[in-house]
Amino acid sequence: MTPTLTTASGIPVADNQNSISAGERGPLLLQDFHLIEKLQHFNRERIPERVVHAKGSGAYGSFTVTHDISRYTKAKLFSQIGKHTEVFVRFSTVGGERGSADTERDPRGFAVKFYTEEGNWDLVGNNTPMFFIKDPIKFPDFVHTQKRDPQTNLKSPEMMFDFWSKAPESLHQVTMLFSDRGTPDGYRHMDGFGSHTFSLINANGDKVFVKWHLRTLQGIKNLSAADAVRIAGSDPDYAQRDLFQAIAKKDFPRWEMRIQVATEQQLKDWEARTGWNPFDLTKVWPHADFPLHPVGILELNRNPDNYHAEVEQVAFSPANVVPGMGYSPDKMLQGRLFAYHDAQLYRVGTNHQHLPVNAPRCPFHNQQRDGSMAIHNDGAASNYATVEAQGSAPAGLGHGDSGWPLHGQTGRYDGRGKEDDFTQAGNLFRLLSAQSKQNLFDNLAAPLSQVSRDVRQRQLNLFEQADPAYAAGVRAALQRRGITD
Incomplete structure (x- = not known):
């Protein structure tokens, strides 16, 4: 049997086909709560999509x-x-x-x-x-290059490879991305x-x-x-x-x-x-x-x-x-x-x-209360923990560990230019079969044919440092597309 249609508050809906109006052809009335609730909920059905991993x-x-x-x-x-x-x-x-x-x-x-x-x-x-990338301070910049150009609202190979060609650390992952995988x-x-x-x-x-x-x-x-x-x-x-x-x-x-x-x-x-x-x-x-x-x-x-x-x-x-x-x-x-x-x-x-998909399957308890979607608000239980006046003795639980030793002075440390960002990328390239290498060359040539010469040359220079055969293969694929610079 089809269940009775109700409002979100459980009130039976008398008519889900016709709005309440002032006469047969008159304007609609604000008192039609079912209509208002449906429209309000519809306007709010989409939560913000994830900035990354949206689909x-x-x-x-x-x-x-x-x-x-x-x-x-x-x-x-x-x-x-x-x-x-x-x-x-x-x-x-x-x-x-x-x-x-x-x-x-x-x-x-x-x-x-x-x-x-x-x-x-x-x-x-x-x-x-x-x-x-290896430092989270560059994550927003990197993701912006993978999204849409702020003027054209189009995906931009120029933005992508402008970033990658100036970030040798990216070469390992770029090689994986443009391979068959x-x-x-x-x-x-x-x-x-x-x-x-x-x-x-x-x-x-x-x-x-x-x-x-x-x-x-x-x-x-x-x-x-x-x-x-x-x-x-x-x-x-x-x-x-x-x-x-x-x-x-x-x-x-x-x-x-x-x-x-x-x-x-x-x-x-x-x-x-x-x-x-x-x-x-x-x-x-x-x-x-x-x-x-x-x-x-x-x-x-x-x-x-x-x-x-x-x-x-x-x-x-x-x-x-x-x-x-x-x-x-x-x-x-x-x-x-x-x-x-x-x-x-x-x-x-x-x-x-x-929310059910996120809730632990084991018992859980904290002093956090209120806010939106407070499905489990712990009733009359205390919403605070007292101070242990004599000090506390950790129970050995929790997700921490003994840590690791820290060295040096606080500051911003840039290892770029001093670290090896090419050997592992070259090793990955050399593991590929002949056909997989050719696929890699062709997959890279397609977007690189759409970028400026300066960006293309910077990226080719990174391939060269990983393995000369890597750069040569991409150059040959570019030449088949009419790019000879």
């Missing part, structure tokens, strides 16, 4: 531990083999708006919310293990990475640094540049459709979680040998130096019931780590620890953690 897809699932890592962490979700933890995963494109095509050349967001018995752990990363075949056939360096703390208080990896068990599949453009026109929601339909057919996608592990001393020795800062987000830890260790299996097996309530309003923050986990001196991570939560406060609301 996304999501699903529920579970994480199952397959290997014991308790020697590294006391986090209870890893406490025994076979343990299950409910998860919600959101995939996304990064630079486009909510109406953009799923197949655009772009990094892909890969964010996982683990509803653990000790609170929510958010592993918020991408389908690439590195990023374009820049246009993955949906979300099921790509890997995920925490990207940043995090830390784990065991029951004895011992700390190691880690990088998180999620390897697709469906196999890597990418779209050619031509197919990505074609599908963008015929089915701009291609990745959303593929994920939803696969889960609906019970073809549940799965990923294997692995970690790279290093002690603080191991990272110091590695940096002394390679010259690479292990906490630099534009770099990776080579697998030969830090092998991957299996942890568990992530499976997605339930579609959301309501896109807006769940996929659109889910709120992630890398600051959300549970006891047995911690952070690192990664500058980009340090910036994100603030920025993500702040973005959710603005975009979704003060009490966004109260």
Whole structure:
């Protein structure tokens, strides 16, 4: 039986087809509350879209531990083999708006919310293990170059490559972006990475640094540049459709979680040998130096019931780590620890953690009260904590760790020009097959043919420093497009 239509306050609606008017053809009356409520709600149906990762897809699932890592962490979700933890995963494109095509050349967001018995752990990363910049102060500038020109309101290769060509640190990620992996075949056939360096703390208080990896068990599949453009026109929601339909057919996608592990001393020795800062987000830890260790299996097996309530309003923050986990001196991570939560406060609301998709599955209690969407306001419970007059003794809980030593004087330190931003980009290039290299050359030549000569030459110079064959290949692809400067 169809339920009775009511107002938001539960009052039955007498007529949902005709507004109240002064006579058959007279003006409408303000007393028609049902009409007013519908129009008011309609005007407010869209919350601000995310500045980045605006268009996304999501699903529920579970994480199952397959290997014991308790020697590294006391986090209870890893406490025994076979343990299950409910998860919600959101995939996304990064630079486009909510109406953009799923197949655009772009990094892909890969964010996982683990509803653990000790609170929510958010592993918020991408389908690439590195990023374009190493200092968060440049993040707004970088994102603006990926958006729209303030005059033309068009995407601008000139802006993009003007930024990249002056930022050698971006070359590693630019190489990945314009390779075949820049246009993955949906979300099921790509890997995920925490990207940043995090830390784990065991029951004895011992700390190691880690990088998180999620390897697709469906196999890597990418779209050619031509197919990505074609599908963008015929089915701009291609990745959303593929994920939803696969889960609906019970073809549940799965990923294997692995970690790279290093002690603080191991990272110091590695940096002394390679010259690479292990906490630099534009770099990776080579697998030969830090092998991957299996942890568990992530499976997605339930579609959301309501896109807006769940996929659109889910709120992630890398600051959300549970006891047995911690952070690192990664500058980009340090910036994100603030920025993500702040973005959710603005975009979704003060009490966004109260929404079902964001709420912990374990009991939670704090002294925060009131504000918009105060779904759980704790009734008559106290909204303050008294001062411990005799001092406090930390209970050993929480998501902190013993920290790391700090050195030097406060200030703004610029390592550009002194750091190696080319070797790892060159290593990635040299790993590609001959056909993949040719695809990279052609993918880069397309936007570089649209930029000014100065920007193009700066970018070619970066390719040259990574590998002369890299620059030569892009030049040849440009010449086929009639660009000979």
